[in-house]
Amino acid sequence: MTNAIRLPAGKAGNTQYAQRNKAQSTLEITVALIAVFILFLGSVKIFVWVNERMVLRQEAYEKTRVSAGSSNFEVQVDESDFPKLDIFGENAQ
């Protein structure tokens, strides 16, 4: 037993098959496009986040160089103000 749809034979059947197939493809391509878009958006967000964070870390490091090289050995970079990774806007205020 199979659940395959049995289409009527002849020209009408072929047309109907093509329409159903096209509809299926439309759904699939829609989902795929959304996925690709999300993937791309995520890539952009990660790209921006990584680079922004590197720049901020570098700035923070440069600011702590002198104090780290003095008698204050416990200098820590405060990363609490650094941007969070926010791909879907879940951290938006």
Next chain:
Amino acid sequence: MLTNLHNISSLNNIGKKGQIATLLILMMVAVLIFIMVTVNVGKTSTEATALANAVDAAALSLGSQLATHGNVLREALKTGASSDGEYSEDPPMVCSSGGGWAPIVFAIVLAIICFYAFASVKALAAYAGWGALGGFFAGAALGGEYSGVGSSQGIRQNVKFYATIISGALVGAAGGAVIGVFAGNPALGAGIGALVGAVIGTGTAIYNQSVSMRMAEHAVSTAAKQLSQLPSQDALREDAFYQVLIQIVDDPNDIQDFFDSDDDGDTEEIVSYFQYWWDRRAEKYGEITEQLTMATEDFIEEPLSDFEDVIDTGSDPFLESLYRQETNGIDGSIIELVRALEDSGYDITFWQPGIPPEAPDCDDDVCPEEDYYDEVEAITSELQGFTGLVKVLEEQELGALGLSWHSWIRWFYDPETTWTPDNNEVNSDYYDMSENYIEPKIEDWKSEIEAARDSLDACQINNQTVTNYPCQSSIDEDIDDEFELVLAELNGFIDESEDFRLSAREFYDNMNSIYADLSSAGGANPITYTWADSRGDHSVEVETSSYRFAWVRKKTSGDSMRMKKRVCMVLMDYSGSCWVKATRNDPANKDLGILGKWNPTGLAGEQSFSISRRGIASYSYDYVELSGK
């Protein structure tokens, strides 16, 4: 192109297979660009951090060694004071009276010379440091590991490490001094103790940085030995260069070890080109050191020794002509003349007869300003100080004097300081003292004697005897012309003094010009290392500030005629700041096709992408820390 886009985007074509794959490929290109940019930013950031860590660590290392040098002299002052003198801080100095300062001068010269004299001892100490200071290495290696990850941890570890070095050096100096006291030669003990501590510090610093470059242990030990054999001032600078370069240079090129750079006897192995290059530079430095030693020998044996003969130990020394019967039992030729002039009623301004009243003593630790009875005594005192110093220097080994020439030449010529009688600072060198005080004063003496002579009557001679002395050509019965004799002596001394100070300046300039030979080995300061690889041409330039070793100047007060002569040996330049700057140049705007450009600068045609960092360290004899960037 538009058709292709239409084919991709049109839903009419979605029945065709592979459209999403095309989109994904396009997206992957974009993601690759993102990755490339991220890697570029990340590498730039890492290199900037590595540069910052390297220059900060090198500046701290340089500062710590300068601080150690200051502490060695401070210990020498203390131990010298223990025999006959009073030690005080702020600034560290020791004052002594009644001739007790000679051992202090000796202690100081010995401390300067000993610090760099025993190259073989230093090399051994560096080796010994490896075994004895394993704990140091752990912290040092940790600093090295952290240094490349963009964290301030790296520099913090390095700071701790160098703090440990300082402690080691200070403990070494103090320990050596204690040992020396028991051995009967505290200055030597202090010198050697500090020497071992400082050299262990240097050796471990090199080992730390080299671990990060994975250089062979033999290469590290060879580099340590080579550094220890350089002149003192150069060794510190080269140490800073080495530390920065081995952290920054990532030259992948190798070369056959033709000259056995790691001293393992194998000249067929393949070593990194940097290791080979550094060895060649050290070899060049060896040649320079030989030239420096030869030039030092020439200076010590001729102008310096000759001038010391003119002043004190020659056949007709100038100091003898300044003898006065009140203190020396007999008048020298100059004093004999001026005493006769005084006795005849002519008021000589640069000399006073008689025994002066007692001079004021030092008030606690503060010695009063110099208070000489007359100019003759002031100049006598300066010249005695000069000859005392020369005698101590002449006792030292020439090789050691060549390695420490930067230090002792400052007693004779120091272009960075200017002394005049109106600006009576303690940091005077003989050049300034002679040019601005001794020679002009003696010229004044000449003028005064000539004026006195001209004011006298012409001599009347009867039977080879002067009957109306003092007169224009004699001060006593015999017909010898004492005026001509004294004026010739004064002229002769002025000429000799001028010749000597010019020789000292020439020696200084010649010594510095010898370093021009380093231009073929990366340069003296800054140093530049260049290499080429698949990414293009790279270079790293490292520069250090000029810096001054701690230094001892003699400050006199009171006067020797009244037996209250005070000589204070004052520690100078024991605190200050120094910096190390490094610039890395990599290829810019390297075309990567559809992915864009590597190291984009925004300026078309720009060939070099530069990152520059500087670390500034402040130090004194008991601390070192970063104070700027």
